[in-house]
Amino acid sequence: MPTPGSPQRRFRLAxxxxxxxxxxxxxxxxxxxxxxxxxRKHVEAVVAEWKKRREAS
Known part of the structure; x- marks a missing residue:
């Protein structure tokens, strides 16, 4: 159950x-x-890697 005020994002895995x-x-x-x-940890790691690559170029 999402906490009050959370964005309540969802994804589907059938x-x-x-x-x-x-x-x-x-x-x-x-x-x-x-x-x-x-x-959440996976998403954070992917975004961190993406930012790192953008800063390097």
Whole structure:
């Protein structure tokens, strides 16, 4: 459930089996089933890399 005032962004992943396996992978790798936190970290890393490449050129 989103917190009050949050933008409530969403994405769709139609493959229920893949989503379940992703949850298990998050538990095994991160020790937590918080998939949204894992996705947030991924997005932050991609943006940081993109900014770094833009500054280098």
């Amino acid at each position: 493959d229920d089996a893949l989503w379940a396996e992703y949850g298990q992978a998050c538990r095994d790798v991160n020790g937590s089933a918080d998939r949204s936190d894992d996705i």
